[in-house]
Amino acid sequence: MYALVDCNNFYASCERLFQPWMNGKPVVVLSNNDGCVIARSNEAKAIGIEMGALPFMIEDLLAKHQVEVRSSNYVLYGDMSSRVMATLDLFSPNVEHYSIDESFLDLHDLIGVDLFDHGVNLRATVHQHTGIPVSVGIASTKTLAKAANKRAKKTSAGVFVIPDEQTRIEVLSSMDVGDIWGVGHRNAYKLRYWGIHTALDFANAPRSMIRGKLTVVGSRLQDELNGTPCADLELEAPPKQEICTSRSFGKMMTDYDDLEEATLNFTARCALKLRKQRSAANVITVFAYTNRFREDLAQYNGTRSITLPVASNDTAELCHYARIALKSIFRPGYRYKKTGCIVQNLVPERNVQSALFDVGDRDKKRKVMEVMDLVNRKYGRDRMRVGAQGYGKRWHLRCEQRSRAYTTRLSELLEVNVDQ
């Protein structure tokens, strides 16, 4: 059996931990740039705030219900996530950390233990260690555990087990086909058109039909819903095959120099992420977009890829090629909203194929990066940087309601008054 443990309204729950007066009140967390709603407490859901809602369009609703609005604070969420995960690791030797707020646990070694009680215990322990509420779904495949978890969220215990065939059929028959993990809105639409409305319809549909219309992906899903596991736990995250850093800007930008400074900062982030996983990139892609929602403005999407002579994770070298790419796509006169950098065709750092006519001392460059990373680990991100990254930060994000780094910054620790 597998358990799927999912943190309830994770970002909103993190915000509440250190601002407990928000308990029982509606809370929403906004995306980068305070652009749209990406997390909601149950109270916020209840008053009808939708995922993706735009704050300026629901101003009245927010004011009327005195909704607590927060900018996203990923440092806090990332730290709370690792605390939750560390607790889950106590419950199974095999845990897949699937996303920032979800983990799969392998329960195959659990013999003679009541699974429901185990789930209740797990939930209580996570709450005791971290204060984060979680839901637990337990079943014989990952896809069924997902379905059980969805059901668990509707129960007061917060735990739901699919122990037998009867329960499986009952759960699947009351589940919309679009709620199956792996069926997105596009395939859900098609499936309904073909007369498949519930997860049980999907599980019982002719195999050849599912295979024909939804390829092997659909076929596997069907097997999983019928209790045949097709996906094992991924205990170690495989190295990423590509890495992207991009942001929308608080304000649209027209000036090339501003755009370059932002883009090279994103490139530097990519280079750092590459070094962290000990990879080097063969290809670098840079893109620059205008605001696609502003139909009144001229639109432009520029993108350019460059193949490096030798795979690299050197910040200065990647910035050099990123700048060439950006210069070649930049068109004056447009108002740019977003740029980004993607590094691709990654290879292990130790495995880099050198070029016949390569110039420069790569060993020396590597040592420079090592020192830079060391300095920055000790004194803070980007303390040491390439000049082109600048200090202007004209491209900075808007985040007007950001909470403190309660768990990761000494200067922002919570103060507790003990006089009373």
Added chain:
DNA sequence: TCTGGGGTCCTAGGACCC
């Protein structure tokens, strides 16, 4: 004024090989 950021997997079709 105002719409996130970061990934993976699969398939079809073209180019090319013998």
Added chain:
DNA sequence: TCTGGGGTCCTAGGACCC
């Protein structure tokens, strides 16, 4: 009447996830 049979590699695009 009417033009083989297998392959591989690469890319673009679609679909999905959080």
